[in-house]
Amino acid sequence: MPDQIPAQFQVLDERFAGVGGDRFVQRVFDGGRWLEGPAYAPAGRFLLFSDIPNDRVLRYDEVSGRTDVFATPADFPNGRTLDPQGRFVSCEHGARRVTRLEHDGSVTVLADRWQGRRLNSPNDVVVRSDGSVWFTDPDYGIQSDYEGHRGTSEIGARHVFRLDPGTGALDVVADDFVQPNGLAFSADEQRLFVVDSDRHTIRVFDVEGAALHGGEVFAADDLGYDGVRFDDEGRLWGAAQDGVHCYHPDGTLLGKLLLPEIVANLEFGGPQRNHLYLTATTSLYTLRVNVRGARPRR
Ligand code: MG
Numbered sequence: 448m449p450d451q452i453p454a455q456f457q458v459l460d461e462r463f464a465g466v467g468g469d470r471f472v473q474r475v476f477d478g479g480r481w482l483e484g485p486a487y488a489p490a491g492r493f494l495l496f497s498d499i500p501n502d503r504v505l506r507y508d509e510v511s512g513r514t515d516v517f518a519t520p521a522d523f524p525n526g527r528t529l530d531p532q533g534r535f536v537s538c539e540h541g542a543r544r545v546t547r548l549e550h551d552g553s554v555t556v557l558a559d560r561w562q563g564r565r566l567n568s569p570n571d572v573v574v575r576s577d578g579s580v581w582f583t584d585p586d587y588g589i590q591s592d593y594e595g596h597r598g599t600s601e602i603g604a605r606h607v608f609r610l611d612p613g614t615g616a617l618d619v620v621a622d623d624f625v626q627p628n629g630l631a632f633s634a635d636e637q638r639l640f641v642v643d644s645d646r647h648t649i650r651v652f653d654v655e656g657a658a659l660h661g662g663e664v665f666a667a668d669d670l671g672y673d674g675v676r677f678d679d680e681g682r683l684w685g686a687a688q689d690g691v692h693c694y695h696p697d698g699t700l701l702g703k704l705l706l707p708e709i710v711a712n713l714e715f716g717g718p719q720r721n722h723l724y725l726t727a728t729t730s731l732y733t734l735r736v737n738v739r740g741a742r743p744r745r
Pocket residue numbers: 483526570571628629673674711
């Protein structure tokens with residue numbers, strides 16, 4: 448495949464007509480098996496991302512354009528985010544846990560058990576500005592040895608969890624998913640959007656303190672979604688089978704950026720948060736766009 452492909456923005460609603468960017472999408476890395484977990488570090492101008500079946504974390508340097516191995520083995524890493532203090536928080540299928548990479552290089556285990564039972568295989572994670580850690584725990588990572596270690600679910604269900612930053616308590620905040628996956632907070636952090644990748648839906652919850660309410664379907668697609676991120680105009684971008692889909696806050700599918708590989712997740716990076724990064728099966732794609740990622744709350 449060439450190292451650049453035409454940027455195909457598909458306009459489905461006139462409100463998407465002004466969204467665009469580079470004429471070509473750059474394919475800056477093509478050596479992965481199944482890429483996921485992009486998280487951008489503004490101070491270092493690099494992107495960490497996961498190559499799950501290859502059991503490694505990769506690091507794309509935005510300045511040099513190089514991609515190097517950051518860590519391997521890496522406990523079959525999946526989703527990743529940057530917390531308000533600028534630390535990477537990662538989901539690990541292999542160790543069935545959520546961890547934080549501290550500034551001194553040490554690793555802190557944030558969650559690996561609920562009520563004494565091991566988690567399934569945490570998939571994706573977000574950290575609210577109050578320090579609470581919200582993550583999904585489907586069982587994809589224990590179904591086979593392809594993306595972790597084959598095992599049984601000790602919990603026997605697939606939940607959305609919240610880790611309390613003060614007490615360290617881990618609580619179920621949603622228990623009616625088939626396979627919870629990507630998740631993202633609205634800019635005001637009053638709503639949480641969570642993908643159910645088996646039901647092919649994105650659901651929206653009202654955040655009330657440590658609890659979630661509601662959970663109606665915000666969007667649905669024939670083939671479903673994986674990771675989701677917001678831009679700074681409140682539009683939700685979802686990683687999908689044919690590229691990324693962009694939703695207006697009212698739930699309308701505005702348009703798509705089509706790609707030749709299945710997209711698992713996306714991230715906005717760059718000094719102005721207008722570099723769109725797409726982890727798509729074997730490749731990391733990037734292009735400069737005329738929208739910005741949501742500004743993280745601190
Ligand atoms: Mg995912």
